[in-house]
Amino acid sequence: MSIDRTILPIELQQVVFAPRDQVLLGPINLTLGAHARTVIMGANGSGKSLLLRLCHGLIAPTSGVIRCGEQAGDPQTACIRKRQAMVFQRPVMMRRSVRGNVLYALRLRGVRGSRAEQLTQQALALVGLEALAKRSARVLSGGEQQRLALARAWVIRPEVLFLDEPTASLDPDATTAVEAAVQRFAEQGTRIIMTTHSTSQARRIADMGIWLDQGQVTQHDPLVRRTL
Numbered sequence: 001m002s003i004d005r006t007i008l009p010i011e012l013q014q015v016v017f018a019p020r021d022q023v024l025l026g027p028i029n030l031t032l033g034a035h036a037r038t039v040i041m042g043a044n045g046s047g048k049s050l051l052l053r054l055c056h057g058l059i060a061p062t063s064g065v066i067r068c069g070e071q072a073g074d075p076q077t078a079c080i081r082k083r084q085a086m087v088f089q090r091p092v093m094m095r096r097s098v099r100g101n102v103l104y105a106l107r108l109r110g111v112r113g114s115r116a117e118q119l120t121q122q123a124l125a126l127v128g129l130e131a132l133a134k135r136s137a138r139v140l141s142g143g144e145q146q147r148l149a150l151a152r153a154w155v156i157r158p159e160v161l162f163l164d165e166p167t168a169s170l171d172p173d174a175t176t177a178v179e180a181a182v183q184r185f186a187e188q189g190t191r192i193i194m195t196t197h198s199t200s201q202a203r204r205i206a207d208m209g210i211w212l213d214q215g216q217v218t219q220h221d222p223l224v225r226r227t228l
């Protein structure tokens with residue numbers, strides 16, 4: 001998918017999320033997007049998922065401003081939302097085949113026919129699921145479902161892919177497979193912004209780390225990535 005104007009960087013200026021006057025996040029001043037792989041770290045309840053949802057436009061800040069790239073729009077703007085995608089910790093599988101799940105994402109974007117089939121095959125190959133294309137998505141293992149969710153999100157060629165703890169509750173082999181898929185997406189030019197509570201995982205995947213504690217950014221530094 002060609003991109004004529006970038007939605008990066010994503011800039012947060014004095015962003016606060018405080019539903020019912022309870023401050024859960026912020027104030028945060030942060031710029032995202034200069035690095036191919038950014039990981040947001042912190043303990044449970046530190047605000048990692050909230051920050052990801054704010055950047056993706058799923059929720060709006062209580063106060064402050066989020067601006068995306070040269071268009072200077074907020075993440076809830078339609079032209080910006082269509083250039084990003086998100087995979088959650090527990091993805092929902094539709095009652096379709098593995099292939100059908102990926103094709104559905106393309107049809108929502110108006111991509112059909114031989115082009116949709118070609119992109120679907122590429123996405124499944126990238127996550128190692130091409131041999132399971134005809135299998136029902138509902139009977140896949142947890143790790144396979146997560147890789148399918150990654151393929152379904154990446155097939156639309158987002159400029160930015162948000163991942164909310166995509167390896168939580170997975171065994172080591174499944175975690176390795178998911179991490180490998182994420183690396184391949186980054187190598188294809190997609191910017192990765194991912195949450196994790198694992199410092200070792202961050203160093204395997206990311207080149208930039210952001211640490212959150214009680215809704216505040218406490219550190220924002222480059223990481224020396226270790227080879228998978």
